[in-house]
Amino acid sequence: DAKTTQPTSMDCAEGRAANLPCNHSTISGNEYVYWYRQIHSQGPQYIIHGLKNNETNEMASLIITEDRKSSTLILPHATLRDTAVYYCIVRVNSGGSNYKLTFGKGTLLTVNP
Amino acid sequence: GAVVSQHPSRVICKSGTSVKIECRSLDFQATTMFWYRQFPKQSLMLMATSNEGSKATYEQGVEKDKFLINHASLTLSTLTVTSAHPEDSSFYICSAQARTGGTEAFFGQGTRLTVV
Numbered sequence: 001d002a003k004t005t006q007p008t009s010m011d012c013a014e015g016r017a018a019n020l021p022c023n024h025s026t027i028s029g030n031e032y033v034y035w036y037r038q039i040h041s042q043g044p045q046y047i048i049h050g051l052k053n054n055e056t057n058e059m060a061s062l063i064i065t066e067d068r069k070s071s072t073l074i075l076p077h078a079t080l081r082d083t084a085v086y087y088c089i090v091r092v093n094s095g096g097s098n099y100k101l102t103f104g105k106g107t108l109l110t111v112n113p
Numbered sequence: 114g115a116v117v118s119q120h121p122s123r124v125i126c127k128s129g130t131s132v133k134i135e136c137r138s139l140d141f142q143a144t145t146m147f148w149y150r151q152f153p154k155q156s157l158m159l160m161a162t163s164n165e166g167s168k169a170t171y172e173q174g175v176e177k178d179k180f181l182i183n184h185a186s187l188t189l190s191t192l193t194v195t196s197a198h199p200e201d202s203s204f205y206i207c208s209a210q211a212r213t214g215g216t217e218a219f220f221g222q223g224t225r226l227t228v229v
Binding site: 034036038041042043044045046049087099100101102103104105106 | 117119147149156157158159162204206208210217218219220221222223225
């Protein structure tokens with residue numbers, strides 16, 4: 001089972017920041033939070049990941065609360081091409097150096113003109 | 114990011130036949146590859162995890178004799194759907210974890226399988 005909960009859908013105006021929340025209240029101390037997105041009929045695209053500290057890359061920023069029970073993905077200036085399903089995933093260690101990415105239902109972000 | 118290529122992107126086959134899907138990591142060596150299945154309007158469901166040179170680990174409820182996985186090299190894994198039936202029609206997606214350094218998994222573009 002996915003260890004995350006996300007809103008089913010969100011809307012955002014083009015050019016505005018999109019803030020996508022995720023709850024992961026049962027996350028363990030060594031489990032990372034990953035974000036991927038999937039545009040219709042394509043494979044998921046990696047966005048960003050983090051453990052404790054906030055992270056930023058060319059695509060997005062990831063804000064993780066101090067207790068690590070929730071996080072927010074921020075797309076600073078959303079474009080129409082950012083319309084996709086966004087998945088927040090807790091990466092679970094499945095033994096040794098192996099891990100699993102278990103996908104939940106994700107958030108459908110619709111960026112409107 | 115790293116590139117993972119799947120082939121074919123679309124395939125239509127007759128019931129009872131077998132279909133092979135290839136997943137290649139083009140610019141990195143993949144220690145581990147994952148196979149997912151996605152039905153319409155649903156999320157990705159992990160089917161199996163494969164490590165190079167060893168047998169795949171299947172998720173509960175996934176028939177290992179029906180979905181054959183081979184991970185013969187650090188850049189190639191294959192999924193063969195044997196004796197396909199219409200209910201096997203789905204979007205199959207692979208992902209690969211880099212051998213060294215990287216902690217993220219990169220996904221292929223997916224394969225749309227239709228069994229008629």
